[in-house]
Amino acid sequence: MKTLRGILSGEALSWAGAVAAILAVFLVLMLMVGAPIIEALQGFFSGAFGGRRYAYLMTTLSRTTLIAGMAISVMLSFRAGLFNIGGEGQLVVGGLVAALVGVLLPGPPLFVLTASILAAMVAGGLWALLAGVLQLYVGVPLLVGSLLLNYPARYLASYMVAHPYRDVQSGMIQSHLVPMETWLPYFPGTRLDIGILFVGVAAAFAIVYSYTTVHGYHSRLNGLSPDFARAVGLPVKKLTLQTLAMSGAIAGLVGAVAVFGIHHRYIDGMLVQPLYAWTGIIAVLLVNMVPWAVPLSGFFFAAVQTGAAGMERAASVPKEIAFIMQAVIILFVASRVSGALTASSTRRETDNV
């Protein structure tokens, strides 16, 4: 017990150290740009969690939807040992297909919405599958293949909304709006759409899948040791393709949610510039791929981003400084979280030399 308490107090101390370090950097930055320190701090917290009727908290949650959704998609791949870093491409393809189906498919709103979401999931899944096929049958490493497939996805989407399916009248590079009746409704009294529920379901699925299913068990074994999985005769190829398809389908779902919940059309770059997919990857790595912690990690990243924006508004801290602050927070928290994880794994180590 004594050692446990020692470890806990050590942990608390190092967290205190991390917070102190963050504050110190914050102080220096604020002094440097001559911004009011207290206002900036308040701006950060109200920007992330406050606002009139919690409007900013809703913004944070809306962002959480996309980041956590992408994080879940990435987690499924990473836990299976598949370094699928093509989430962006899968997200874009999903968003594009959702918007196009939404615009082009006639029928009752609920039918159109359902069909669009399913089509987006299929599209995202196929895009991820392509990277898997390239790895298994052509020999392109997944890390490379999945990354490189981001570019065709991005430019294909740009082309589609710049030429054949462009809303020319709007003067912007974007598709037409999907019918208003298909838009995801807001939670009553807020500006937060119900897209977060879809991601909630995806998160629940991912957690149940990871902890309780045979498929999740097998793919985790593959993630822990590919040599082991092969040697005990797990169907590694099948696992790879199925896991990638699942991962891509969730990315596609997130794309559809962004279309029907937030933008209501596909705008060029809307899923690429905010770096949702990449933030999702960092969010997963931060918590070492532990399934239940992934949505929380997504929320953390969203809050840091909206908080930095809040700081910019409230204390007129330049945007660049806000970004630096954001990076500093992530850096120190990441070092603490991974430090805690390493500490717990070294504690388990015994003398089996």
Add this chain to the structure above:
Amino acid sequence: MRVDLSGITVRFGPVTAVDDVSLGIEPGEIHAVLGENGAGKSTLMNALFGLVRPESGTISVDGKERQWTSPQDAIGAGLGMVHQHFMLQDSMSVLENIVLCSEPANSLGFISFAEARRHLDERAQGHGIALPLDRQVGALSVGEKQVVEILKLLYRDARVLILDEPTSVLTPQEKDRLFAVLRSFRAEGRAIVLITHKLDEVMEIADHVSVMRGGRLISSEPLSATSKDRIAREIIGGELPPTRERKKRPLGDVVLSAENLEIAGRGFTVGPLSFSVRAGEIVGIAGVSGNGQADLVEALVGLKRPLAGTVSLLDQRIEQQDIEARRHIGMSYIPEDRQRTGLALGATASENANAGRDDRAAFARGPFLNRGAMADFARALIDRFRIRVAGPSAAADTMSGGNKQKLVVGRELARNTPLVIAENPTWGVDIGAIDFIYGELMRMRDEGHAVLLISTELDEILALSDRILVMYEGRIAGEVSGEEADRDQIGSLMTSRAADALAEVA
């Protein structure tokens, strides 16, 4: 130089790896430290060498108390260690490796290799060590790499040499040469600490024997004051298991056969190989590591596609099948590397025990895992194979090496397949576990399973095999029946094909 350890205690979290051990190492003496895996002998030596910091206790050199903050301090004081896994840069030359970290450099920072060469010649002279100093280390054999490690110590004029399981990678002939060198060091007044679990070697070369068990020092006395039986009893903490009786049994049908099998190996093509394994026999494949055995195993198991030839299992062609299919037809595989291939260390004992089962219905309900059934299965395995682990839900990496291996062996043998392929099944495992694993493999044989044993431990091959095939440079250099096999004959097959060797002489 005399080294004294007194009251050394090393703890890793709740585990006491070394418990109040006091030991004296005398100059001009070969001091063997024996013990099962996890007995603490490597940890004790790591403490002596500055790799781990003891919680209490002192190390003194020639009566003066010393403290190391890193191995560099220990090296500076005249200690040297050859680790079980060599610490060499493969892409550098022998000489570069030897001088690394103590280069004879002039004031401008240029290294004088001529000076190094002269210095080394001086030291190595008279020990009968010859090695081309300009060869790349990567091109050397395992035995030669070990010589490089020893030269490193000699170059630094280490007075106390610690060698961790030095013979585990050597042929009998190479071992003899190593021992000759060690004797010559002893004659010069150097102290040698030999960490080992091979009793025969201790009897052959040691002057002083220390036995550790469970982190404690059980005994430490001159070899002349003890006996082989007594040391063995001290190591395992009880009576020795009786020697095994080999039951004569009629041979069954051919279970596994390979015809003209050719496999892409590391640097050379392995094969063509033709052999078969029948039900009720253990066929041993002997050979120094790196002569194509690993490639053969990969091709048989399905980790690698062969270049040519056929493999049949129970009269079905399998050389193009994947591992899953082969296992389903009737193959189990105990891989050499339990850390990566045998187990998924991050998973629990139960998750490891249930991997690769064919009877999915027994541990799953639809798409969901039946954790209870999985734990029951793991518990049964733990009981039957006497695996020491906190429970089915304990992580595999909390287990000791021997118990990890028992889990692998247990999982594979419990599948009860006609063919078992065992690759170095007792590598780095303690005597108790070795005996148990041998017993299980023999039981499989007696029950009419075909067992293919691939091992670089000659003793293991001799103890278990009905027939022995010796591999050298990718080919089968010879076949010997288990009954009439003798160590020297196999030893010479291990180093050259008999015919080739004769041709060379002529």
